[in-house]
Amino acid sequence: MLEVGALAGIVLLALPYASGTESGLVFVSLAAFVAAWAAQAIHAERRARRRLAPYLPPGAPPAGAAAELLWLAPVVVAGATAFWALAGPAASPDDVLADYVGRWRAGQATEAAALFAAPPDPGSLRAAWDRQAPRLANAAIAAAAQAGPDGGIDPARPWESVRWEDADTVATALGEPPAGAPDNGSDAGVGRSVVAGVVVRQQSDRDTFLGLVPTRVVRLVPVTGIGTVTLRTVALPGPLDGAPPIVVWRIAAIDLLEERIGG
Numbered sequence: 543m544l545e546v547g548a549l550a551g552i553v554l555l556a557l558p559y560a561s562g563t564e565s566g567l568v569f570v571s572l573a574a575f576v577a578a579w580a581a582q583a584i585h586a587e588r589r590a591r592r593r594l595a596p597y598l599p600p601g602a603p604p605a606g607a608a609a610e611l612l613w614l615a616p617v618v619v620a621g622a623t624a625f626w627a628l629a630g631p632a633a634s635p636d637d638v639l640a641d642y643v644g645r646w647r648a649g650q651a652t653e654a655a656a657l658f659a660a661p662p663d664p665g666s667l668r669a670a671w672d673r674q675a676p677r678l679a680n681a682a683i684a685a686a687a688q689a690g691p692d693g694g695i696d697p698a699r700p701w702e703s704v705r706w707e708d709a710d711t712v713a714t715a716l717g718e719p720p721a722g723a724p725d726n727g728s729d730a731g732v733g734r735s736v737v738a739g740v741v742v743r744q745q746s747d748r749d750t751f752l753g754l755v756p757t758r759v760v761r762l763v764p765v766t767g768i769g770t771v772t773l774r775t776v777a778l779p780g781p782l783d784g785a786p787p788i789v790v791w792r793i794a795a796i797d798l799l800e801e802r803i804g805g
Contacts, residue, residue: 558781562790565633569622576618632657632790635735635773639706642771642793646671647701658804659776659792670801677799678704678768685741685765693743695765705742705762706771712738715764733775733791739768739798769798772805 560568632638638657645654651668655661682700689695695703713719742762749759772794777787795805 558788561632562778562788563633563775564789573622576614580614632792635737635791636706638773638791638793639737639771643701643706657793659774659794660804662803667803670803674799674801681741681766681768681799685743689743689765692746693765695741695743700741703741703743704768705740705764706737707740707764709736709738709770712740712764712767716740716767718767734794735773735791737771737773739771740764741766741768769796771796771798 556568556572559565642654642657645651645657649668649671651664651671655664655667678700679697682695682703683697685703686693686695686697741764743765745761745763747759747761749757773791774794775789776792777789780786780788793804796803
């Protein structure tokens with residue numbers, strides 16, 4: 543019962559941190575607790591076996607309880623799967639950006655606004671999306687004309703040709719001046735990331751497998767940029783007074799398709 547109470551306390555304290563940049567540390571800590579709990583159970587069972595040995599008939603080993611820990615394996619696997627499926631939604635800039643784009647495409651302005659460091663009005667955000675939609679379609683049309691029929695760009699489904707990459711990498715690929723290395727802002731310990739949206743085309747190149755078998759490799763080549771998204775870390779209050787802050791990634795500003803949101 544004590545172990546169950548300790549595990550419940552650890553989970554309740556750790557789960558808030560699992561949503562931020564410390565999700566990996568939380569997972570390792572929980573795994574270490576489960577491993578320690580299993581190890582002490584095995585140790586206790588072996589001590590009990592040694593104590594009972596003089597009272598058992600010759601050749602009749604006591605029933606071991608350690609084998610019952612095998613039932614813990616499915617629970618551990620299910621728990622680990624659920625942890626990584628539900629935890630860490632703001633653990634990295636890529637996670638936050640993917641969440642924002644998914645909310646954008648689904649028209650969920652209220653949920654998307656919560657991903658900003660300074661949440662905008664959901665109505666204003668939805669209005670900005672309405673203005674950006676035809677501009678994205680026009681960007682896809684222009685990119686398709688530039689890439690040609692073999693480029694794989696469908697103006698009717700522009701999102702399928704949009705990729706998100708490091709801003710400096712995209713600038714170099716497009717022959718533009720680099721955006722500059724992200725800094726830590728005015729506050730020590732504040733992380734910052736700049737990601738660029740780009741419409742890409744497919745390019746088929748000849749290659750060989752192991753230098754022997756001719757093959758074709760399809761690469762994605764940037765055609766035109768649609769803007770940048772700047773993300774930074776934000777420190778939220780811990781679950782208890784005096785507890786370390788929960789560090790999460792949030793959107794600081796978006797400069798996409800002639801619209802600036804946030805910042």
